[in-house]
Amino acid sequence: MLELRGVSTRYGPITMLRSVSLSLAEGRIACLLGPNGAGKTTLIRTILGIVKPVEGEILFEGRRIDRLRTHEIVALGIGVVPEGRRVFPRMTVEENLRMGAFVEWAPADLAARRDRVFSLFPRLAERRRQKAATMSGGEQAMLAVGRALMGRPKLLLLDEPSLGLAPVLVEQLFTMAQAINRSGTTVFLVEQNARKTLEIAHHGFLLQKGEIAGSGSAAELAASPIVRHAYLRA
Amino acid sequence: MPPLELLLQQALNGVMLGVMYALIAVGFTLFFGVLDVIHFSHGDIFMLGAFAGLSTLLGLAAVGLRAPVAALPLAFVAAILVTGLVGVLAERVCVKPLARSSPLMTLLATLSLGLVIRESVLIFYPRGADPKPFPQLLPQGGFEVGGVAIRYENLAILGIGLAAMVTVDLIIRRTRMGAAIRAVAQDPEAAQMMGVNLDRTVDATFFLGSGLAAVAGILSGLYYSEIHFIMGITGGVIGFSAAAIGGLGNVYGAIVGGLLFGVLQTTSAALIPRGSEFRDVVAFAVVMLFLIVRPRGILGEQSVERV
Numbered sequence: 001m002l003e004l005r006g007v008s009t010r011y012g013p014i015t016m017l018r019s020v021s022l023s024l025a026e027g028r029i030a031c032l033l034g035p036n037g038a039g040k041t042t043l044i045r046t047i048l049g050i051v052k053p054v055e056g057e058i059l060f061e062g063r064r065i066d067r068l069r070t071h072e073i074v075a076l077g078i079g080v081v082p083e084g085r086r087v088f089p090r091m092t093v094e095e096n097l098r099m100g101a102f103v104e105w106a107p108a109d110l111a112a113r114r115d116r117v118f119s120l121f122p123r124l125a126e127r128r129r130q131k132a133a134t135m136s137g138g139e140q141a142m143l144a145v146g147r148a149l150m151g152r153p154k155l156l157l158l159d160e161p162s163l164g165l166a167p168v169l170v171e172q173l174f175t176m177a178q179a180i181n182r183s184g185t186t187v188f189l190v191e192q193n194a195r196k197t198l199e200i201a202h203h204g205f206l207l208q209k210g211e212i213a214g215s216g217s218a219a220e221l222a223a224s225p226i227v228r229h230a231y232l233r234a
Numbered sequence: 235m236p237p238l239e240l241l242l243q244q245a246l247n248g249v250m251l252g253v254m255y256a257l258i259a260v261g262f263t264l265f266f267g268v269l270d271v272i273h274f275s276h277g278d279i280f281m282l283g284a285f286a287g288l289s290t291l292l293g294l295a296a297v298g299l300r301a302p303v304a305a306l307p308l309a310f311v312a313a314i315l316v317t318g319l320v321g322v323l324a325e326r327v328c329v330k331p332l333a334r335s336s337p338l339m340t341l342l343a344t345l346s347l348g349l350v351i352r353e354s355v356l357i358f359y360p361r362g363a364d365p366k367p368f369p370q371l372l373p374q375g376g377f378e379v380g381g382v383a384i385r386y387e388n389l390a391i392l393g394i395g396l397a398a399m400v401t402v403d404l405i406i407r408r409t410r411m412g413a414a415i416r417a418v419a420q421d422p423e424a425a426q427m428m429g430v431n432l433d434r435t436v437d438a439t440f441f442l443g444s445g446l447a448a449v450a451g452i453l454s455g456l457y458y459s460e461i462h463f464i465m466g467i468t469g470g471v472i473g474f475s476a477a478a479i480g481g482l483g484n485v486y487g488a489i490v491g492g493l494l495f496g497v498l499q500t501t502s503a504a505l506i507p508r509g510s511e512f513r514d515v516v517a518f519a520v521v522m523l524f525l526i527v528r529p530r531g532i533l534g535e536q537s538v539e540r541v
Contacts, residue, residue: 050429070426086424088417099417103429105410151429 001026001186002047002155007066009046009058016042017058017210024155029187031197033221033231034207040190041083043207044159048080048094049073060155075103079153079185085144088160089133093124096132096143100150117146120176138169145176155186162193173201181220200224239381244500250388252455252496257450258473259480259488260402261321261443267483268439271329271340275348276447277470279317279324282351282446284461286369287313291369302371305454313452314445321444322352322437330436337359341535348466355463365462368455392455398449399489402442406485413436419483435470447473469515475521481531490532495521 002024009017017039024030034040045051049056049070058066065073074080079100087096097114101107118125121142121150127135141161148156158177162170170193178200183189191197198204198218206214206227214224223229258280265273286484290312328343356362376385406412414435417425426432450479454469455461478497479485495517502516503509509516 005316042462050423050426069431071429071431074427080427082424082427086427087419090420091416095413099413099425099428102410102413102417105413112280147428 002188003055003059004043004047005059007046007053007058009042009051009053011042011051015210016051017046017053020207020210020212021056022212022215022217024087024186025203027181027184028190028202029181029200031201031204031218032188032190032207033192033194033197034213035194035202035230037206038080039210040207041159042082043208044080044190046075047157048078051097052172063103064161077152077154079148079151079156080145081141081148081156081158083159083163085161086138087132087140087143087147090131090147092131093128093135093143096147097124097150103151113150113152117149119223120149120179121146137164141165141169141173145180147174149180153185156186157188157190159190160192161189162191162196170196190227194227208226237381240504242342242380242382244504245497246382246384246388248497248500249493250392250395251499252493253392253399253458254450254453254492255396255472255476255495256489256492257395257446257453257467259448259476259492260399262474263480263482263485264326264415264439264443265329266477267485268415268436269329269333271323272339272344272474273324273329273440274341274344274470274474275351275441276321276344276346276443277468277473278351279321279444280447280451280454280469280473281463281466282320282355283313283317283451284296284455284465285355285366285463286316286448287418287452288366288368288455288461291371295369297414302367304493306371310449310452311330317444317448317451318441321440321447324444325436325440330433332469347507348470352463352466353362359463360516362463365460367460368458370456370459372456378514387456391457394449395453398446402485405442411435412534415439415442456536465488472517475518479521479524479531484531487531494532 004022007017007020008015018042028220029188032040033041037212043050053066057064059074061175061178065076086097091099097117101110101113123139124146126140127139132140135143145161161173174196177189189197189201198221201218202220203217204215205212206221214221214226258276261276262273265271266479290309290443294308322346324347328347329340332339332343339376373386376383377385406415414425414430415438417430418426418432418435422432454465468508472495476491477488479489479494498517498520499513503513506512506516
């Protein structure tokens with residue numbers, strides 16, 4: 001459903017991604033593992049058109065998207081939980097959720113979508129009129145996921161959603177990602193937390209120094225020497 | 235100590251002036267909100283709005299349309315369109331191309347553009363150097379309440395100004411474009427990830443802010459009965475001060491700042507001997523004091539009320 005073919009990006013003279021190719025299977029959970037500074041966030045930003053590739057192609061549902069602008073790309077059905085969550089600090093929970101449905105703005109089932117988010121994250125319902133800036137990190141993480149779901153995405157990009165969260169919240173978040181995937185959304189999970197990630201992912205890719213260093217099913221990745229050595233400390 | 239009636243009278247006049255200042259200030263604060271820039275030609279766009287309104291009124295009078303109920307709304311619409319488009323052009327030429335360079339470059343570019351607008355009116359408007367009489371289209375006369383004279387004309391100016399503010403508030407809080415403006419002001423990149431078209435949102439913001447300046451320009455013409463090509467200099471400085479007092483980026487702060495500035499001007503004129511000569515000195519002295527004591531403004535940036 002999403003495919004990168006030989007994508008390279010530069011930041012000034014520095015090559016951030018070097019000929020990255022990967023393909024996400026529809027309806028599955030794919031993961032992108034890699035150490036800090038490997039280029040994981042750059043990869044997400046490249047898919048979203050914030051960073052433009054200097055070579056290669058990106059296809060979403062068979063259509064080239066690497067020349068489109070960010071708002072056009074997400075309008076095709078891509079939801080994002082960006083690195084650092086990036087909720088709108090001076091908007092309330094409800095206003096943030098509304099922004100998640102910005103592309104359609106007033107779909108007939110807007111209230112139903114919001115209620116679904118509230119049933120997934122009851123905490124958000126309690127805080128519906130609270131400004132996002134005044135909420136805890138965990139609540140902001142829920143809000144960021146809820147906001148992404150409001151657009152009914154076909155593909156959900158999660159960029160290090162577990163960062164800074166207590167283990168119990170990470171557990172919840174990953175369970176939630178599985179539930180979201182079971183309801184039909186393809187999930188692309190970018191993580192440093194390899195052990196947890198490989199428990200829920202179907203397949204994945206390993207990114208090192210801007211290059212794909214390995215790929216395969218979750219079981220294959222878990223068994224690979226690089227992953228075992230670097231991430232699972234087995 | 236002047237009599238209470240005089241103070242009340244002056245405070246009322248101040249509120250009316252303040253509404254005009256607030257309309258200019260909201261533009262400054264909106265532009266700062268979405269692009270973090272101070273758009274220094276905004277004062278001249280206010281002046282341009284007054285001249286666009288006057289030209290429309292003169293044109294309509296030439297074809298026989300003098301009834302204020304028809305001519306005034308048309309003048310507002312025409313002036314808003316003209317300033318709105320010039321505002322968008324200003325942003326595309328002087329602001330966005332310089333987004334990655336030093337803020338000083340934007341300052342220089344917008345100051346220069348203001349000069350171009352001002353000089354163009356001077357050169358191309360017939361006898362542009364002279365103050366132009368502005369037609370008196372609002373109902374004359376008035377009444378008195380407790381020694382305070384209230385003129386119908388002033389009530390109309392107040393009403394139009396407040397209506398413009400309520401409209402902007404509704405646009406910002408209730409519409410899709412308003413949501414886009416708020417989102418871009420808070421996090422432009424996250425806004426784009428939600429599907430917001432950044433360029434179009436910035437255009438809309440500049441159209442909206444510049445259109446408000448046109449409303450202020452026409453109101454100013456109606457109030458003073460004349461307009462002049464240099465009116466944008468004072469108008470711009472006062473509007474910017476009002477926005478700064480209120481806290482740049484905060485729409486409601488800009489409105490409060492505008493009203494405060496107007497009331498300061500008129501009451502100092504009443505309280506201080508020869509005050510009307512000193513009113514700007516007093517008002518700007520208070521602005522400086524404000525900036526020292528509360529550099530973030532009354533409703534500073536940390537306030538959740540910022541758009």
